[in-house]
Amino acid sequence: MTPAPVIEFRGVGLTYPGPPPVPAFLPVDLVITGGEYVTITGPSGSGKSTFLNIAGLIDAPTEGRCLLDGMDTTGLPDSDRAGLRGRRIGFVFQSFHLLPHRSALDNVALAMVYSGVPRRERAARARDALVRVGLGHRVDAMPTRLSGGERQRVAIARALVGRPSLLLCDEPTGNLDTATADSVLALLDDLHKDGMTLVVITHDAAVAARGSRALAIRDGRLTEPRPARDARPAPLHTSADHRSGA
Numbered sequence: 001m002t003p004a005p006v007i008e009f010r011g012v013g014l015t016y017p018g019p020p021p022v023p024a025f026l027p028v029d030l031v032i033t034g035g036e037y038v039t040i041t042g043p044s045g046s047g048k049s050t051f052l053n054i055a056g057l058i059d060a061p062t063e064g065r066c067l068l069d070g071m072d073t074t075g076l077p078d079s080d081r082a083g084l085r086g087r088r089i090g091f092v093f094q095s096f097h098l099l100p101h102r103s104a105l106d107n108v109a110l111a112m113v114y115s116g117v118p119r120r121e122r123a124a125r126a127r128d129a130l131v132r133v134g135l136g137h138r139v140d141a142m143p144t145r146l147s148g149g150e151r152q153r154v155a156i157a158r159a160l161v162g163r164p165s166l167l168l169c170d171e172p173t174g175n176l177d178t179a180t181a182d183s184v185l186a187l188l189d190d191l192h193k194d195g196m197t198l199v200v201i202t203h204d205a206a207v208a209a210r211g212s213r214a215l216a217i218r219d220g221r222l223t224e225p226r227p228a229r230d231a232r233p234a235p236l237h238t239s240a241d242h243r244s245g246a
């Protein structure tokens with residue numbers, strides 16, 4: 001059975017209103033199917049965060065339609081978008097964003113407060129998620145007593161505990177030394193092998209090389225470089241292309 005699309009952009013673009021207006025993400029068609037491990041690279045200011053905010057249902061695009069798990073999110077009220085985001089998308093950030101005075105277990109369990117998981121199940125699920133990321137022995141540790149790599153693992157456990165269909169990672173190894181970064185990337189590899197859909201934003205070519213599909217973004221234009229023999233970036237179909245019949 002062909003995996004179903006998790007993210008589907010149909011002519012999705014975003015222009016910040018300004019003034020002056022900033023066309024931060026140019027209209028594009030894109031399908032990311034279940035189980036893909038997509039990396040996105042691009043220089044500062046190229047539109048990576050804008051992409052992440054659209055895909056993560058944080059910002060609504062100013063044009064096009066954005067589907068998550070086949071559901072059209074266009075025009076949904078903010079509360080519905082937040083609900084979908086909470087249930088279906090896990091986020092991992094460069095700077096971990098853990099609560100410093102709560103244990104690893106609490107940090108993960110608190111992610112379920114608004115997701116409808118009964119209170120009595122939260123601790124067990126948080127523990128399972130921490131075991132999954134190799135931190136079963138550190139569940140009671142405070143983030144200040146954890147290494148950078150361990151903190152990022154807690155953050156990944158927190159992102160996974162709601163059983164999302166998509167993990168969106170923004171520079172997940174940006175604050176880690178090379179050896180620690182490698183162990184976090186190995187964890188992402190494992191999640192990919194288990195079937196998780198991953199989108200990883202990075203400026204690091206070595207990180208980008210880990211994915212199964214590499215996209216690039218420059219000046220708001222998302223492209224999919226061709227396989228090695230022809231390194232020229234190929235544009236993804238944009239709604240403008242459709243309009244011109246290209």
Ligand SMILES: Nc1ncnc2c1ncn2[C@@H]1O[C@H](COP(=O)(O)OP(=O)(O)OP(=O)(O)O)[C@@H](O)[C@H]1O
Nearest residue numbers: 016018022024042043044045046047048049050051
């Ligand atoms: N709220 C906003 N209003 C207007 N312009 C914005 C806004 N947010 C971002 N931009 C502009 O949109 C463009 C894309 O920004 P974005 O933050 O997506 O880039 P990025 O690739 O994530 O950059 P970095 O790697 O530095 O975080 C940039 O030109 C930026 O200045």
